[in-house]
Amino acid sequence: MTDDNQPRTDGGTATALPGDSHDDDHLPPRWSLKRWLVTTNHKDVGLLYLATAMFFLVFGGVLALLIRAQMWSPRAPGTGVLSAMAYNQAVSLHGLIMVFWFISPFATGFANYIVPLQIGAEDLAFPRLNALSYWLYLASGILVFASFFLGSSYAGGWTLYAPLNIPAFMPSIGATTTVFAIVVFCASVTVGGVNFITTIHRMRAPGLTMRSLPLFTWSWLLTVWMMLLAFAALLAAVMILLSDRMLGTTYFAATTAGGSVLWTHLFWFFGHPEVYIVFFPALGAMAEIFQTFSGNRIVGRKWFIVSMVLVALQSFIVWMHHMFLTSINLEVKTLFMATTIGISLPFDLMVFALIYTLIKGRIRWDTPMLYAFGALVLFIVGGITGVFLGAVVLDYEFRGTYWVVAHFHYVMVSGATGLVAALFYWFPKMTGKTYDEFLGKLSFAVYFTGFNMLYFPLFLAWGTPRRVFAYRPEYVGWHRLASVGAVILGIAFLLIIYNLGKSIVTGDDAAANPWPYSTTAEWAVASPPPIDNFPGKPSYTSGNLEFLDDSATAAAAADGGTAATDGGHAALEPGHGDDVHVDHASIWPAAIGLFTVVTAIGLSGLQVGSFPAGLEGLFYQGASVLGVLGLIGSTTAMGYENFTAHEGGLGEAWPFEGVENTKMGMWVFLASDVVLFGAFIGAAIFLRVAYGWTHWHPIPHNPIPGLVNTYLLLTSSFTVILALVAAQKRSRKGVVASLGLTFLLGLGFLANKAIEWVVLFSEGTGLDSSVRASTYYLTTGLHMGHVIAGLLITAYLIWRAWNGAYTDGNDETLEYFGLYWHFVDIVWLFLFPLFYIV
Amino acid sequence: MARTKLYTGIYVALFVIATLQVGVEQIGLLESSYMLALGLITVFSLIKAVVVAGYFQHLVWEPRSVTYVLLLGFVGFLALTVAASYSIL
Structure with a gap:
């Protein structure tokens, strides 16, 4: 169906305005390192996220190539390019890095850059917290990198299953550092989630209702809601694990009744929403790209959004399909098989909407469209092969085999493919340069070939057990094909990086709107956009995007008109053209990130209640003290700092009208804290049930x-x-x-x-x-x-x-x-x- | 402040309910009728939590959407705890 009665705020025409002056005078210049240490501007932070995520893509990719080298032939322990423990570390950290430190932060980079532009906000609600979120992400990444040099990184698989995750089986300090890295990453995600939820709900331009929100912003809004609740459960899980490792509590001990099942519950309560957390931003970007390159509004837009909301909700009631091989009872397995089948229904609707949008449109096969279409094809394969795993009986056969490996790579890496599409799509906007179209198309051909050569043979070699490098000789051919495919996929990424890197330096200048039929607001401003984004106050009240001057905005607010829809203050907020100074720089988020690294490395030395003896112990204790003092100092300094941010509140704020930004941020944070404490309390209740309720x-x-x-x-x-x-x-x-x-x-x-x-x-x-x-x-x-x-x-x-x-x-x-x-x-x-x- | 009396009344009520909660244990109801006592103690906790959230945190005067945000977290906790505990019965 079409929604012709809706104001076409994202489906209208984005009229590019003449380039603005790039007024970055509150910030050091872009070539200065200082700028990137102090910036709080959402576009800069977005670029930092993207660059850092790309580094972790290469890091995780190198680990993947090492894995594939080891899998070239069936191996006995001690043979091949990796030792047994090195292989375990490579497998574990490849999974962790790609899931936590590449895909989601890559999407966060786009969200940082694009979402405020799409909703008509000058920045996020809490710019310093946005920078803090990035620096905590980088801190967590440094910790995971450092873990390799602290004895051994974590080597028990990316799912960190118990009881393998406790010191009795995984005693290295580096393994504790890895767990710390996840804790810090969860903190980063929570801070970011609170910020984006507040921003998208409270800082939309007048007239930009939830119903007319661009699809990428919709997908990101649902992503951050899922992140907020799911990562709180993961945070509880890894905090408990840290306690087991550092203080000696016995939640996940092999002797604790229900301990290992408790871990799987906590992990997968996070882990299944994580699949959609990874895929939704790609889906939103794909929807934008499909619209732009087919010249056609998404078919059934309203139902597409409803489906996304349903998937986001349902994602929290399917987690036990990852646990069909544990000792949970058959009734609950059956129930979760039904909910798992249920979640595929709204996803089917979205896939059909995307396909039908193409059928009804006139497709232009530019590089973003090629990648977006490729992502859809790969996702369909990944989705269909996942249905087998949702059925209890089939899961008994497939779980723990390479079928799972092939399936989830088709799903997760199709998400990454969608984000590569987004990279090409928004590259001209973010850099002001055009990329090389031939190289872009060539990279797609290599990418699609390498991807399928790498992952499809793994379906055929499905009898290979996961996480080990020994397998039956008849699978050698498929594994070698996969290893060759891995190299080809790696070459594709190098081509992408070369193309974009070269284009930043020598590419032609990009127009504000290089894509015919693009409709969202980011294409209505210069490439790259000026520091405060817009040449006036964005407004959608006429049904199309307009930029009002401040006098018009103030008049509308004073008249109680549509510009002041939250019923709140009619005062003009800080922004363009007015005299109020808005800050864009603070060093304290970076300082907090630095001292977080020092603290976490120091505390990693605490193993079951004591530090190592001698100088090593002194090092860890010293780092702990220094880090904690630094954290207290930098946090206090950030609290004292005078920092003025855009307030918002003059536009759409449904359903939080009248709740100012900081209060809303606090409520959203408390909702995540409810889940955090809930998971701790739930863990205690679960263990008591396993122990025998009345014997406890x-x-x-x-x-x-x-x-x-x-x-x-x-x-x-x-x-x-x-x-x-x-x-x-x-x-x-x-x-x-x-x-x-x-x-x-x-x-x-x-x-x-x-x-x-x-x-x-x-x-x-x-x-x-x-x-x-x-x-x-x-x-x-x-x-x-x-x-x-x-x-x-x-x-x-x-x-x-x-x-x-x-x-x-x-x-x-x-x-x-x-x-x-x-x-x-x-x-x-x-x-x-x-x-x-x- | 017009609401001072209301806040004071609520504080007294919370104090009393907390005492009653321990009273359930002190009179030996946990030994004689465990499930009844467990139910009473849980209900007392829920009442106290709702009253603190509603009046001390001003939820009753906020847009209802704020309450739903918190309920989202609470429902997540319930789903995890109940389903996980049931899964091993």
């Missing part, structure tokens, strides 16, 4: 100290409310006194908890005493960590209040802190009965 007794002998702590936290929540009331009454003393009481009550909570722990330790109940003790210490310890963080913020607020802040009508900070503190209170309301009473 609380670790503390007496619930009364816990009750006292409940009183303390409830009272501290009340005093935070009183601080807000005092701020509204403009009472400085009231604010300081209330916050001071909050601080003391929080300290009381910690002191009470410390006494409880000391008593338990003195009785011989340590973290490793039993799985009951492990869950008690770790879950309540995580909560204590939140209390400590809250108290540090409280101390800062008291200092600010003492100096007159919050009583001048600007009490929002108190309210945002309250949201966090009350959440910490709510979590305790569940932890207390679970660990002290029942």
Whole structure:
């Protein structure tokens, strides 16, 4: 169907404007290293993401070539180019790097660059957090790289299955560093997710409703929602794993009932949405490219969006199809087989919409279209071969074989293919240069040939067991064909890099809109766009994209017109042409990234409660101390820094009208924290079920100290409310006194908890005493960590209040802190009965 | 501030419910009727959490979409915990 009644905000005509002056005067020039260390501009951050992801593509690709070299012939341990342990590391890190450090960040690069342009925003809602997200990503990548040089990197497969993941089986410090890298990556994703969700919901141009949002932005919005919730579960899993490795808790110990199944639940609760997290941005880019190069609006646009929403929701109820070979019961396997079949239905609809869009259009086979079409073909193969794995009986046969390897490479690398299409599509916009079309088409021919030579034979050699380099001799031919295909695919990537690299230097200048029939807003501004993106305020209220001058925007806002649709402030925001200075530079995100690396490397040395002896131990302890101090310093400096960002709020904000950006960001963050704590609590409940619910007794002998702590936290929540009331009454003393009481009550909570722990330790109940003790210490310890963080913020607020802040009508900070503190209170309301009473 | 009394009343109610929660254990209901006691304790926790979120975090005065955002996380937690625990029964 067509949606002719809809304003064609992404399906209209993008009229290119004359090139703007590139006013980067708040930033060092592009050739300066300093610019890339301090920039917070979304386009710069996008380029940083893309360049870094490309590096990890090459890194992961080299590991893949080593794997294929080892698989040239069936091997006995100790033969071939890699030792057995080196092969295990190569296989594990190839998977981890490609999934975490290449594909998703590559998509994040495009999203950073393109999404604000598509929605009519000058930048993301929180530019410094955007830079922080990148620097944490880079920090995590440095950690994974460093892990190879700290004994041994992780070598137990990219899924980090238990109990192989604990020190008894994987004792190297480097393996802990790898797990740390994933923790930091999860932090990066969470920070980025909060930012994008706030931006896309709150900073759209007037008239750009959710229904008329460009498909790439739609796909990215759903991606970041999935990321926010799925990565919180992964964060819980890897934090627990770190605790097992560093502190000696016993969640995943071989002797813990249900421990290994617990890992698979936590991992795959993240892992299956991750498939769509990887593929959705590619799908969105493919949809944009199909529209542009067929000259036809996507067929059934509304249903395409509905299907994406359905897939995003359903992705959270299919994870157990990865666990059909574990000891979970048949009923639940059957249920998840049904949900797995169910998720293929909306995907079918999207595939048919893409195909029918082409059938109805006049296709131009430029390089982006070739890659996008190739991605669709490859994805269809990957999707069909995945249906076999969703059926319980067939899965018994295929799981653990190269069928799975072939299937998920067709799915995941088809996503990468879609992103290569996006790279060629948006290259002129991002660089202001055109690429070599002949080389582009040649690279596609080589790419498509290499891809299928590499992965299709693996279906035919499906009887090969995964993760090992020994296989039956009759598969030698297929494996050799695959290895040759790997080299050809590698050459294709080199061709792509050569083409684009050469074009940046010697390519012709690109027009603002080099693609006929492109319709989204990024093509309506110069290539590359100016620092604040637009020559005026973008507006879609007429049904087409227009750029209004500030006086028109202010008038519309003052009239209560469509420019102020969130019912909020009618004041003109900082932006083009007005006098308000908007910042684009901060060094602190990079500093936090640096000290994160130092801290993580230092703490990696902590193995089951102790550092190594001698100088090595001193190195790790020193790095830990230095890193933590650096983190505290740089985080505080970032908090003090005066930084003005675009506020947004003059355009569309459904469904969060009236919720200002920072408050919304806090709520979104808390939603991810709900999943984080939920996964910790869920893990404790799961292990208790596995242990025998009624045989499991609380670790503390007496619930009364816990009750006292409940009183303390409830009272501290009340005093935070009183601080807000005092701020509204403009009472400085009231604010300081209330916050001071909050601080003391929080300290009381910690002191009470410390006494409880000391008593338990003195009785011989340590973290490793039993799985009951492990869950008690770790879950309540995580909560204590939140209390400590809250108290540090409280101390800062008291200092600010003492100096007159919050009583001048600007009490929002108190309210945002309250949201966090009350959440910490709510979590305790569940932890207390679970660990002290029942 | 007009809402100070409301906040105070809620604080007192939370205090009482927390006490009742431990009271369930202290009177020996866990020993005599475990499932009933477990149900009561869970309901008390849920009531407290809803009241804190609703009034102390001002959710009742925010757009309903904010509540849905939090519920999304909570439903995720429930789905993971219930389905995972059921899978090993």
